[in-house]
Amino acid sequence: MKKIFFILSLLVLCVQFSAVAQKSRVGFFAGPVFSDLRGTVNNKKIEGDTKPVFAAGFVVDAPINNHFSFQPALSYVQKGTITQKPLGPTKKDRISTELRYTDLTLNFLYNTNAAKGNFFIGAGPYVGFNLPSRFLTKSPGDLISETDITFGNTIAETYRGIDFGANALMGYRLNGGFFVSANYSLGLRNLIPEGSLSTGDTKNTYIGVSIG
Numbered sequence: 001m002k003k004i005f006f007i008l009s010l011l012v013l014c015v016q017f018s019a020v021a022q023k024s025r026v027g028f029f030a031g032p033v034f035s036d037l038r039g040t041v042n043n044k045k046i047e048g049d050t051k052p053v054f055a056a057g058f059v060v061d062a063p064i065n066n067h068f069s070f071q072p073a074l075s076y077v078q079k080g081t082i083t084q085k086p087l088g089p090t091k092k093d094r095i096s097t098e099l100r101y102t103d104l105t106l107n108f109l110y111n112t113n114a115a116k117g118n119f120f121i122g123a124g125p126y127v128g129f130n131l132p133s134r135f136l137t138k139s140p141g142d143l144i145s146e147t148d149i150t151f152g153n154t155i156a157e158t159y160r161g162i163d164f165g166a167n168a169l170m171g172y173r174l175n176g177g178f179f180v181s182a183n184y185s186l187g188l189r190n191l192i193p194e195g196s197l198s199t200g201d202t203k204n205t206y207i208g209v210s211i212g
Helices: 002-020
Strands: 025-041 051-063 068-086 092-111 117-139 143-149 162-174 179-187 200-211
Touching: 025 179, 051 092, 051 200, 068 117, 068 200, 092 143, 092 162, 162 200
Parallel strands: 025 068
Antiparallel strands: 025 051, 025 200, 051 068, 068 092, 092 117, 117 143, 117 162, 162 179, 179 200
């Protein structure tokens, strides 16, 4: 409940910021995400496949001067990876790690502000707050099972609950407000809890495409 209240408070702050920021633009965006987990678990490199998922959110673009702007965004983002667990010479379990977050991203953009449209490029930090997540296992014969992912920093938890990292993006916006952008998100926090039965260094990463 506290987490939901905190996320709603961030949304209210973004709305209030847009109201007081002169000439700010407010909008929504959505698009596909191609995510993966990188690093090691128990001294083995994560051999995961890119997982096509989804992101959507609310964004404010507040001009600082003629070419620079501050762009906070609050978004729902799916992350994770797909791995294979051999069951024999020809059979495998397909395990989808389905991590879900509310990400707060704070980007600073450079804008060309041309007469007919605007190319922009920027970067900034992000922090992600975990939402209910799961492992989805598909076995031979189309048998499907689900296991909840637990978050925290104790030996019993699967992953740490807070994710953070850096984000970079570029795109093009028409004068009417419609935009298309691509971004790369690089997780910097090791998601494996201290003292966990698993050891290693596992982090989120993804490439996203958005329209808004």
